[in-house]
Amino acid sequence: MQAMPSQTGTSPPGTPSLLRKLNDRAALELLLDGRSLTRAQLSELTGVSKVTVAQMLARLEERGLVAAVGEQAGGRGPNAALYSIVPSSAYVAGLYVEHGELSIAVADVTGRVIAEVRGDTNGGGDPVELIRSAVDRACRRAGVSVSRLSAFVIGSPGVVDPRTGDPWLAINLPAWHEGVLAGLRRALRKPVLIENDANLAAMAEHAAGAATEAEDFVLIWIGVGIGLATVLGGRLHRGVTGAAGEIGWLPVPGAPVTSDVGHPAGGGLQWLAGAAPVRALAEEWGLAAPTVGDSVRAAVDSAGAAGGSGSRARGFLDELAHRVALGAVAVCLVLDPGLIVLGGDIGLAGGDTLAQRVAAEISRMCPVRPRVVPTAVSRDPVLQGALLTAVSQARADLLASVSG
Secondary structure, three states: OOOOOOOOOOOOOOOHHHHHHHHHHHHHHHHHOOOOEOHHHHHHHHOOOHHHHHHHHHHHHHOOOEEEEEEEOOOOOOOEEEEEEOHHHOEEEEEEEEOOEEEEEEEEOOOOEEEEEEEOOOOOOOHHHHHHHHHHHHHHHHOOOHHHEEEEEEEEOOEEOOOOOOEEOOOOOOOOOOOHHHHHHHHHOOOEEEEEHHHHHHHHHHHHOOOOOOOOEEEEEEOOOEEEEEEEOOEEEOOOOOOOOOHHHOOOOOOOOOOOOOOOOOOOHHHHHOHHHHHHHHHHOOOOOOOHHHHHHHHHHHOOOOHHHHHHHHHHHHHHHHHHHHHHHHHHHHHOOOEEEEEHHHHHHHHHHHHHHHHHHHHHHOOOOOEEEEOOOOOOHHHHHHHHHHHHHHHHHHHHHHHO
């Protein structure tokens, strides 16, 4: 004899309660894209009646997630009300921590930045207290309580263990080690994510930079350290231990092979193309400047000039391109990417001039012919990537809260 369905317990699929949640989620997801929509537009996009849309909006307004923000002029009859997401329904923080540098931005759920704070880390001190203090300062400037932040994403150099979320092998930040993530979550009492800086820069590049049309590309980060971010099918590839992309240790011709993975100078490609060796190279060519980025920019500006200054600039850029290409060739032969983006301070400063030289060097050394371009995210790419990730998490949480 077949048992009768239970009359108690959770509601089965298809109940009015579940359908209401699904409808509310669909409407909220459309508005989270930043659009202002009328009831008629929401009805057309969701496939439900205008009456149902009105009920959906009423529930979302009651929760403080959606509000009428204006009117859309139409034909005959009254203007239609426009509805948008309430920006203050969620706040997030994105941070970038590097040796001697800390930047933090607070944004609302639309991604609009409402406060930024920058400081000096000197690479030391308690990282939990460092971050907590920076968050406090940024929130005071934003006029938002720390308790209202729903997500924190921190970009830092080094490897992030995908199993624990903790940083390790962050040579420039020796205080960043196992246990930091748990300490931050206790101090901030909210979800915290630590991500590799090059990976976050690639996410910014994919969203609003040189790789917006690319599902498969790599970003070579050329700054204080050398790093690689790999995006395949629109998704970051981190590797089993999180070390995918640590090409600073890549053995290359002309550089010693390190026997100490924790050596502060790194090894392999780092010895040739990191900020310190590039600064030394610029000095050899008579292009010394306050920062390595200034040296590269000066070389780019002078490369077309006749005489000694132009010759020195071209010689410096040719050697720099050769060094970068040594690492890029290894990446090309393994991944065969269609696009290489040169990021970091040196990639940004080199612009198209350096990118074209790197592409030419790659074509001379291997059969792969990727397109090589400079970064199109000129300001704070790691911080922008952190904010994008944090906003995405906040939006996912809002949708989950509506759909249950």
